[in-house]
Amino acid sequence: MRRWQIDPREENWLGTTAFEAAVADLVAGRLVAIPTETVYGLAADASNALACADIYAAKGRPSFNPLIAHVESVEAAERHALFDTRARVLADAFWPGPLTMVLPKRADSTVCDLATAGLPSLALRVPAAAIMRDLAQASGRPIAAPSANRSGRISGTTAEAVAGDLGDRLALLIDAGPTPVGVESTIIALTDERPRLLRPGGIERQAIEAVLGEKLAPPLVRPDDAPDAPGMLSSHYAPRAALRLDATHVEPGEALLAFGPELPPGADKAGTIVQLSVRGELREAAARLFTAMRTLDASGADRIAAMPVPDTGLGEAINDRLRRAAAPRP
Ligand code: AMP
Ligand code: MG
Numbered sequence: 001m002r003r004w005q006i007d008p009r010e011e012n013w014l015g016t017t018a019f020e021a022a023v024a025d026l027v028a029g030r031l032v033a034i035p036t037e038t039v040y041g042l043a044a045d046a047s048n049a050l051a052c053a054d055i056y057a058a059k060g061r062p063s064f065n066p067l068i069a070h071v072e073s074v075e076a077a078e079r080h081a082l083f084d085t086r087a088r089v090l091a092d093a094f095w096p097g098p099l100t101m102v103l104p105k106r107a108d109s110t111v112c113d114l115a116t117a118g119l120p121s122l123a124l125r126v127p128a129a130a131i132m133r134d135l136a137q138a139s140g141r142p143i144a145a146p147s148a149n150r151s152g153r154i155s156g157t158t159a160e161a162v163a164g165d166l167g168d169r170l171a172l173l174i175d176a177g178p179t180p181v182g183v184e185s186t187i188i189a190l191t192d193e194r195p196r197l198l199r200p201g202g203i204e205r206q207a208i209e210a211v212l213g214e215k216l217a218p219p220l221v222r223p224d225d226a227p228d229a230p231g232m233l234s235s236h237y238a239p240r241a242a243l244r245l246d247a248t249h250v251e252p253g254e255a256l257l258a259f260g261p262e263l264p265p266g267a268d269k270a271g272t273i274v275q276l277s278v279r280g281e282l283r284e285a286a287a288r289l290f291t292a293m294r295t296l297d298a299s300g301a302d303r304i305a306a307m308p309v310p311d312t313g314l315g316e317a318i319n320d321r322l323r324r325a326a327a328p329r330p
Contacts, residue, residue, distance in 0.1 A: 001163070001170045008035065008176040011130045019138070022172055026139040030171035031058060033148045033162045036129040038098045038181045038202050039155040040162045041070070041145025042170075043132075047110035049287035052144055056114075056286060056317055058169035061151040063320040064286075066117040067144040068100050068185070070125050072137035077124045080109035080142060086212060087190050093211045095126040096133065098181055098202025102189040115144045117321075118290030121191050131174060147184060157182050188216065239293045239304070243326040247305035255301035257292060257322075259285055259309050272299040282314040289318055293325065 004018045013019040025032050026044065029051035034043045042058060044051035046069045056064060071077050074091045081103035083091070090101060105111065105122035116122055127133060136143050147155035148162045156162040159175035167173070186201035188208060197205055197216040209215055241255070250256050250266030256273045260280035267273060274292045276285035296304050306322055309315050 001167050002172045003159070003163070003175055004172060005175045006131060008129065008131060011134075013131065014134060014138075019134070022135060022174065023138045025171045026135060026141060026143065029054075031055065031169055032135075033156070033159075033166065033170050033173040034129075034132050034135060034143070034145060035159075035174055035176035035179055036070075036098075036127045036132050036145075037179060038127075038184050039157050039179055040148035040159070041132065041143075042148040042166060043070075043135075043143050043145035045139070046115045046142040046144035047112055048141075049112040049114045049291075050283060052112055052114045053283045053286040053314060054169075055144060055146065057283065057314050058166055059146060059149075059151050062316040064114070064117040064289075064317050065146070066119055066123060067115045067146050068123040068125055068187075069111050069115065069142040069144055070127055070132050070136055071142050072133040073126060076136070076142070077126060079106070080111055081105055081122045081124055084190065086195060089211060090188065090190075090208065091126070094203055094208070096128040097126075098128065098183075098185040099208070100125040100185040100187040100199075100201075102187060102191060102198065104191060111142055111144075112287075113290035113294065114287055116290075118293060121189070123187065125185055127185075129176075131176065155184060192217075239297045239325050241297055241301050241304050243304045243306055243322060245306055245322060245326050246308045248308075250305045251303070254303045254305045255296050255299055257296060257304055257306040259307045264305075264307065270305070272296060272301055276309070276318075282310070282312075282318065285309060286314045286318055289321060 029048045032043050034041045044055050100123050102121050102123045149156045150165050157179045181202045184201045186203040187198040189196040189198050194217045198219050249264050250270045256267055256270040259276045274295050276288050309318050311319050
């Protein structure tokens with residue numbers, strides 16, 4: 001891991017070799033720890049599914065939580081999501097800053113399905129931290145960045161904490177000293193009629209309500225890093241088709257979600273086969289998972305046989321997602 005020290009107030013990095021190297025890391029799909037005003041972000045190109053798979057692998061989270069995409073401006077944000085009047089008013093008031101808005105994702109957004117965990121919505125933020133905005137702008141990429149800490153540990157607010165927790169996973173750590181806000185961004189969902197607070201954070205609820213002229217509905221989804229609670233699947237993408245787990249054969253009429261080089265008996269009669277990874281690689285399978293489920297849904301299949309995926313590393317999060325997709329729905 002390289003380490004690059006900056007003074008976030010100086011903002012004098014444009015055109016330097018160190019800055020260009022950081023941009024090159026992002027464009028190449030490598031992981032970079034980037035300081036923001038809230039906490040350090042474990043950052044990668046949000047349009048690169050393999051890079052996003054590496055974020056999940058580095059965090060070691062046993063499930064796919066959708067990631068926040070960081071962009072340089074409101075204009076850039078509008079290329080990825082649909083803004084209504086409320087979203088524009090909030091962007092005007094609080095961007096750049098520690099506010100994240102969950103908005104309907106645009107069909108032509110380059111943010112990958114894995115970054116949004118397959119959801120039709122996208123979490124967007126224009127951070128106050130100029131280094132993050134400049135890297136997004138210079139790389140021409142939206143930057144996915146959850147807090148830079150391993151799952152279950154507290155969010156990294158110093159370069160030392162990030163190096164200790166994730167150093168072996170990073171191409172580069174940008175060290176700007178302790179982050180000024182120290183708590184995560186406030187997350188607001190604007191995907192329903194009523195604006196909703198999904199996570200309290202750096203901007204207080206009352207300030208947002210004052211600007212919106214209405215009260216925020218309380219969170220529906222589980223707070224970050226909390227254990228899964230039943231009945232909270234509404235925040236997750238579920239395919240329409242019924243999924244059969246650990247399939248060792250394909251039944252007539254089933255589509256196949258394949259993993260690895262050897263297909264099970266009956267595969268030759270499957271209407272549709274979607275491969276997660278012919279080489280049996282978990283990183284590639286994670287990168288393709290949500291697009292694969294979407295493809296299977298679009299094929300019109302009513303039932304899907306899913307081959308077993310090893311429950312190690314990223315396989316844990318893949319299996320978590322498959323189990324949710326297989327769970328009976330009301
Ligand atoms: P962190 O990884 O700490 O930055 O937290 C990101 C938070 O944003 C998580 O709690 C996610 O569940 C939430 N989030 C990101 N995208 C979405 C989305 N499309 N819908 C709802 N919540 C989201
Ligand atoms: Mg976190």
